[in-house]
Amino acid sequence: MSGETARGTKRPAAGAAAQDDIVTAFQVDALDLRGRTVRLGSTLDAVLAHHDYPASVKRVVGEAVTLAVLLGSSLKFDGRFILQTQTDGPVDMVVADFVSPDKIRAYARFDAERLAEAERRNETSPAALLGRGHLAMTIDQGISTNRYQGVVALDGTGLEAAAHEYFQQSEQIPTRVRLAVGEEMKAGGAASSWRAGGLLAQFLPQDASRSRMADLGPGDAPEGMATHATDEDDAWVEARSLVGTLEDVELIDRELSSERLLFRLFHERGVRVFDPLAMMAHCSCSRERVSGVLAAFSGEDRRGMIQDDGKVSVTCEFCGRTYKFSAEEILGGRTDG
Known part of the structure; x- marks a missing residue:
């Protein structure tokens, strides 16, 4: 078995008959x-x-x-x-x-x-x-x-x-x-x-x-039309x-x-x-990343995101983590239209 490993990766524990992940x-x-x-x-x-x-x-x-x-x-x-x-x-x-x-x-x-x-x-x-x-x-x-x-x-x-x-x-x-x-x-x-x-x-x-492969199917070609045949290795x-x-x-x-x-x-x-x-x-979301995404919106759009409680809530679709921002935090970024 080769001793090669990819840069920056972790080796699983040795000796297990079968390993997951x-x-x-x-x-x-x-x-x-x-x-x-x-x-x-x-x-x-x-x-x-x-x-x-x-x-x-x-x-x-x-x-x-x-x-x-x-x-x-x-x-x-x-x-x-x-x-x-x-x-x-x-x-x-x-x-x-x-x-x-x-x-x-x-x-x-x-x-x-x-x-x-x-x-x-x-x-x-x-x-x-x-x-x-x-x-x-x-x-x-x-x-x-x-x-x-x-x-x-x-x-x-x-x-x-x-x-x-x-x-x-x-x-x-x-x-x-x-x-x-x-x-x-x-x-x-x-x-x-x-x-x-x-x-x-x-x-x-x-x-x-x-490595030549057989052609894809002829799709909507007329019935009976001959297709190109390729002998695979x-x-x-x-x-x-x-x-x-x-x-x-x-x-x-x-x-x-x-x-x-x-x-x-x-x-x-x-x-x-x-x-x-x-x-x-592992989810790569973070408060800083979400804040950066929000800052890319116009000031008018950010004001429209503010809820009745004076906050903006953003939930990550991947991990379900919710990040809350105050109106001051949201409007403190770029406010031009």
């Missing part, structure tokens, strides 16, 4: 395959604890958090990766915000009446609750650097399928993503906990011509098939370590596993 990078040289796995336990619980979401919404948020960690943990610089959905489903918006190297927060917006109707119809999979719209993925390196944003359609098939389409269209990297979220019930009436797991595998041969076909055998229960099994999971998948080809990186739930 970690990202583990791996490499299968024989298949020109690189990737990462993520296991989330108490970190996911901490993200969800700030909101009284129904179980079906928690699954949606869990998938978004897992995908954000899988993608955001690849950043090689201090910055943030923001995953956001805007859709027509009962859960019409989800935001997962990953701050490198190890912090995650998230929240969702949903329509309670539409969610109840979906539950009556037994249409509560994360893909069904998201519905159709788009998924935006933003990389932000700070105020001195332009943001990069990729947008891909959500067509009712969920975040896994959207991630595959993004890498095929925008990055042109053969990629497979697996996401799983589950509720762990506890005996004696104790509160349940949530677990999530994910795997990202990418085919990255030195010869770029080997045998190594990628094998790797994709192996990832396809992965079961949800394996990704969230408390007793199955990332190392053992990867050995199950790739032991015949040989897999190198790197030191895991610990993850945590």
